[in-house]
Amino acid sequence: MQKDYIVFSQSLAGYLMMNHHVLRKLKQTNKPNSNRNIFIFNESPELLNLVEQYKTTK
DSSP states (O other): OOOEEEEOOHHHHHHHHHTTOOOOEEEEOOSTTOOOEEEEEEOOHHHHHHHHHHHHHO
């Protein structure tokens, strides 16, 4: 079974999807008065590498 990788940043989620990682699930937070989304991907070494690349460019 694949482990989930949860992303709260829309720009990071977009970056991952542009680099061929499929968004597995999209949820909204259950906090009151919050319009934030939760993006769920399958965790993989390639995805973790992309996240690190994203963090160093920001």
